[in-house]
Amino acid sequence: MVNGRGPRRLLDGVLAVTPLRLILWITVIAAICPALFTNANQLHHFMDDHQFYNWEAADRISILRYKQLPFWNPYYCGGMVSAAAPESTVFSPDYILRLFVGIANGRRLAVVLFMMLGMEGVYRLSRECNGSAAASIAGALTFATYDKLLKVWLGMGWVNFFGFELVPWVVLGLVKGRTSVAWRLIGGLALGWIALSAGTYTAPYTGIALVAVTVCVLLRYVSPWDKAALKGTVASLVTVAGLGVVLGVAKLVPMAILMRQYPRVFTPVEINDKFQLLGQYWGVYWLVLVLAFVGLLYRDVWARVFVAVATLFFLLAMGQFHDWAPAALMKKLPLVSGLRLPDRFTVMFHLFVVLAATRGLTHAEDTVSGVLTRLWAWMRRSRARAFEAAVLPLAFTAVGSAVIYRYARPELEEILEHSRLPASTYYTVAAPREVDQPFKQHRGNRRDAHVFPPMNRGSLYCFVGIPLPESARLRADLAQEEYPEDPSAATVVRKAWSPHEIRLEVDATREARVFVNQNYNPHWTVDVGRVENVDALLAVTVPAGKHTVTLRYRDWTSFFCMTVSMLTFAGVAGWLTRRGILRARVTVNRWIALGVLGEKMKEEQGVDSVSEREDGSS
DSSP states (O other), rough: OOOOOOOOOOHHHHHTTTHHHHHHHHHHHHHHHHGGGGGGOOEEESSHHHHHHHHHHHIIIIIIIIIOOEEEEEBBSEEESSSTSSTOOSSSHHHHHHHHHOOHHHHHHHHHHHHHHHHHHHHHEEEEHTTHHHHHHHHHHHHOOOHHEEEEEEEEOOOGGGGGGGGGHHHHHHHHTTTHHHHHHHHHHHHHHHHHHHOOHHHHHHHHHHHHHHHHHHHHSSSSTHHHHHEEEEEHHHHHHHHHHHTTTTHHHHHHHHHHSSSSOOOOOOOOOOOHHHHHHHHHHHHHHHHHHHHHHOOOHHHHHHHHHHHHHHHTTTTTTTTTTTTHHTTSSTTTTGGOOGGGGHHHHHHHHHHHHHHHHHHHHHHHHHHHHHHHHHHHHHHHHHHHHHHHHHHHHHHHHHHHHHHHHHHHHHHHHHTTOOSSSSEEEEOOOOOOOEEEEEOOTTTTTTGGGGTTTTEEEOOOOOOOOOTTTSSSSSSEEEEESSTTTEEEEEEEEETEEEEEEEEEEESSEEEEEEEETTTOOOOSSSEETTTTTTEEEESSSEEEEEEOOOOOOHHHHHHHHHHHHHHHHHHHHHHHHHHHHHHHHHHHHHHHHHHHHHHOOOOHHHHHHHHHHH
């Protein structure tokens, strides 16, 4: 722990057993989010979930059915980029769940996984700062079930926003990484995961938190003359941030290139009234704010750090209230200038207020226990004997925990109930049917976007976060999707089709142009003739004669970035695995040595007893 070893508490030893905590996390999630475990294969009722389903299903089809890398999605907007799109999660580790159990169930299991990681991350971070087990659990449950995460963002199907649940692991990696290389790598892995899971908001927010926590730690915790601590803190920040960027390069670089070509312009000035923001938060989480203030009253170092970072995010949530406001300055930066709705910063404000509240609750618990111990000693008017010295602190800690449980538990239950997701009101849309038929474009719509990939149909309806080009020549009434511009000049027959490769048989009496009923993209290549952009429609000009023409979508930039991310992950995972195996061997050898020592002691005791009996008999 960063502050040294804290006092003994009743639950600290019991809850150090990780499986017990995991059981608690999943039990709480099942209790307050029963909707995540009901109506298998059904979709969320909100249309954004259907749109995300389309994109993720398109990637799944490319990977499993056609064994292709998911760089192009022909099932939406008449054809659009896939992995490079800001909302794509295809390279995120949690996407593996979609591959195994399907998109609908995989998205819900991803929410469960993120919530469990969020609870465990807050618990470990609080314990690292000498928080009690009871306070750490309360903080874990309060953060992971934040009402904006569940009722607002999950209520709109935004699973990608649950990357916020990984932020505690990034901060934990930063804090523990001051003295541990392994924890720096763990923090970097968490940051990379955030970036890969469509972290258009979560990644920059986490970057701000990393810098803010580092500055606060340096100012409040590290002595200016302690060069080792200063070096460790800076090295931890650089390692976590650098590794996170390298791991997320499969997402970050292609997305940056795309957004540079098609920037998202968002000009309205957004201002949120501070009293309204605070009033909305106070209505549900007033006890969290009170306990955070209690932590400050105890002059707790980590409470000060967490409150300072929370204050920064509250100022960001207020928006562009001044030319020098943090949110106004952020709007001037590249890539993040298109981020809107600054009230989303409240999730980060909530995280750090909760962490500060765990410090206040810990001090309150220890104070109650200490007062009872001193009261008992005063009543005895003598020093406690060894038995009392060992038992009484635990007994009084139990009493203190019981008092806190009695009066704080109802508030915690009210917070959890406020975020509850009823089983009958979320996943109510039937799963789409799969139809094996040739690919063809359809007029489409946003509310039913999920039905098109399983039917091998493309939706010409287009609603995306950035202004991707869509050809006005796209049609939903064609007899065939690939056709000659001049029917008298050539005939076209489709021989094979997949999302990233189309093979045509073209018989041209002269040089002819063939249209493909999808949007043009410069990553399309052809082995015969040349690819052309005709009013944003994909076209191929072929020479005279009979040819087998193969169009392929090849995004080598995305492929290179994906390779870098995968190799980096493999290297980090291999290093951590090797280190874990070595530590396990050391632990096993230690237990074996203790066992051998115990046997030797028993043998020596046996020899001594025999010698005593022989001496007595003689």
